[in-house]
Amino acid sequence: MRKQIAAANWKMNLTIKQGEALLDAIIAQPHSLGADQQVVFAVPFPYLAMAQQKVEGKNNVFIAAQNCYSKKSGAYTGETSVEMLQSIGISVVVLGHSERREYFNESNQLLADKVNICLEYNITPIFCCGEPLDIREAGTQNEFVAKQLEESLFHLSAEQLQKVVIAYEPIWAIGTGKTATSAQAQEMHAHLRAVLAKQYGEEVAANTSILYGGSVKAGNAKEIFSQPDVDGGLVGGASLIADEFVTIINSLK
Numbered sequence: 564m565r566k567q568i569a570a571a572n573w574k575m576n577l578t579i580k581q582g583e584a585l586l587d588a589i590i591a592q593p594h595s596l597g598a599d600q601q602v603v604f605a606v607p608f609p610y611l612a613m614a615q616q617k618v619e620g621k622n623n624v625f626i627a628a629q630n631c632y633s634k635k636s637g638a639y640t641g642e643t644s645v646e647m648l649q650s651i652g653i654s655v656v657v658l659g660h661s662e663r664r665e666y667f668n669e670s671n672q673l674l675a676d677k678v679n680i681c682l683e684y685n686i687t688p689i690f691c692c693g694e695p696l697d698i699r700e701a702g703t704q705n706e707f708v709a710k711q712l713e714e715s716l717f718h719l720s721a722e723q724l725q726k727v728v729i730a731y732e733p734i735w736a737i738g739t740g741k742t743a744t745s746a747q748a749q750e751m752h753a754h755l756r757a758v759l760a761k762q763y764g765e766e767v768a769a770n771t772s773i774l775y776g777g778s779v780k781a782g783n784a785k786e787i788f789s790q791p792d793v794d795g796g797l798v799g800g801a802s803l804i805a806d807e808f809v810t811i812i813n814s815l816k
């Protein structure tokens with residue numbers, strides 16, 4: 564069975580004190596995570612070690628980096644390798660967030676390289692995809708998002724692909740308060756699963772977790788997560804508020 568995942572993306576927010584307090588408040592809540600449910604916190608780099616220590620020994624709770632570099636090591640000032648992440652116990656990395664694609668020019672090819680190095684080090688990539696507003700308005704979002712998957716993931720073997728989590732985040736819904744309707748989310752998720760099935764077969768497609776991201780909050784999480792092809796969410800703003808994110812975790816199916 565594919566995993567149902569509530570993933571927090573703190574982006575570039577919070578001081579370490581605020582981050583610690585937020586994690587403490589969320590972890591203190593009694594969650595009864597099922598074997599197929601996971602919680603992920605993608606925190607800023609300087610907080611990874613602190614966060615990792617806090618969740619040590621907690622079942623199905625993981626700390627993620629928000630990015631990594633595509634090279635193993637070397638003279639790449641300011642970058643972070645997957646080996647470094649692995650060496651502090653990190654096993655999940657968010658890749659290809661639309662903010663990184665837009666502000667840091669991350670291309671599908673660069674992301675293919677980043678996916679490769681993550682898998683080489685047994686790190687789970689949460690691979691983000693999603694269309695901007697003009698593509699949605701032109702009605703070509705299905706082709707646009709399929710291409711992101713094809714160019715960054717479809718060189719992988721079926722065995723490798725099964726280690727990747729996909730997050731569909733329509734750019735027009737990120738931080739705008741404008742959520743895709745649950746029907747829009749389901750439609751795209753079903754499309755992505757069909758694209759995966761065509762390339763890798765039904766079983767691989769059925770086993771791949773596809774998260775929805777874009778203005779998920781306590782008030783809409785249950786409705787969105789209840790869609791058959793939506794396997795949880797990647798949450799920005801609402802993940803910075805303990806009560807909101809706890810409700811989102813409890814909305815996993």
Ligand SMILES: O=C(CO)COP(=O)(O)O
Nearest residue numbers: 572737738777778799800
């Ligand atoms: O980009 C997102 C998560 O990665 C979504 O952000 P918001 O939940 O703030 O819309």
